[in-house]
Amino acid sequence: MKLRDYHTHNRRCGHALGEIEDYIKAAIDKDLKEIGISDHFPLGAVIDDPQLAEFIKKASMEVEEFPRYIKEIKGLKEKYKDKISIRISTEVNFYTPGRALSRQKEVLKPFMDDMDYIIGAIHDIKWHESPVIVMYPNEEILREYGGDKIILEYFNKLIKLVDSNFFDVIAHFDFYRILFRPNNPEYSQYLWQKLLDLLDKIKSRGLAIEINTSGFLKKLGSQHPDDEIIKEIIQRNIPLVLGSDAHRPKYVGYMFQETIEKLRKLGLSHLCIYEKREQKLEKILYLF
Ligand SMILES: [Zn+2]
Numbered sequence: 001m002k003l004r005d006y007h008t009h010n011r012r013c014g015h016a017l018g019e020i021e022d023y024i025k026a027a028i029d030k031d032l033k034e035i036g037i038s039d040h041f042p043l044g045a046v047i048d049d050p051q052l053a054e055f056i057k058k059a060s061m062e063v064e065e066f067p068r069y070i071k072e073i074k075g076l077k078e079k080y081k082d083k084i085s086i087r088i089s090t091e092v093n094f095y096t097p098g099r100a101l102s103r104q105k106e107v108l109k110p111f112m113d114d115m116d117y118i119i120g121a122i123h124d125i126k127w128h129e130s131p132v133i134v135m136y137p138n139e140e141i142l143r144e145y146g147g148d149k150i151i152l153e154y155f156n157k158l159i160k161l162v163d164s165n166f167f168d169v170i171a172h173f174d175f176y177r178i179l180f181r182p183n184n185p186e187y188s189q190y191l192w193q194k195l196l197d198l199l200d201k202i203k204s205r206g207l208a209i210e211i212n213t214s215g216f217l218k219k220l221g222s223q224h225p226d227d228e229i230i231k232e233i234i235q236r237n238i239p240l241v242l243g244s245d246a247h248r249p250k251y252v253g254y255m256f257q258e259t260i261e262k263l264r265k266l267g268l269s270h271l272c273i274y275e276k277r278e279q280k281l282e283k284i285l286y287l288f
């Protein structure tokens, strides 16, 4: 069965390589049915500290670039319409203060009709006595604040993301795992219950969760989210989309078939697709 890759980046964000067109060509080469272009939404919409200008350049495109980004995807959608279906999206970094989201919405507003789906993502956390904790291997941070506290704050932020009612898809659900590398976090009963409650909330709000295969590339030993969490997601019939989070054209569709084959054994039967922010379920036909 032909699959769809809903999470890809390109050179605009400052830390990926290749043009959007290179990712589209890679998707055609890999015989994918659809590719979603979902580069990082401009951090500059929220952060205007000149001291962070260099960091921002390496994290996402500039605000002024966003209209050109959308225009380019539209042009390519037309150019490749006989070869592959192309979806328009962006991965928005979620910030806790409400004002940040309203600024992001302001920049997105003229393009809302173009969006097929909007990805919400958490890449860092902070609580009052902590520094900004970026999800990156960091033993010192892990020791100082403790894995439980970090996961708890991540979940608390994810609850706010879900409650914002703005996003369609949640990116890399257990992104915090990268902090624990080469180990995997162990969930206390309290944290696991918190996670299950969060999944119930996601189900009731109708959001989709992403199966993000970049977890393999990051040497986490599995996709995001890990198998144990995916089992709970499948049990609740929460829609799942598939994405590679490719930052290089060669990683488009990375590990898709192996991952789907594995998740089939955990009960996965459908994947979710989006067009103009409308969600549909598609049965997986296991005829690779
Ligand atoms: Zn990135």
Ligand SMILES: [Zn+2]
Pocket: 091, 121, 123, 171, 172
């Ligand atoms: Zn991300």
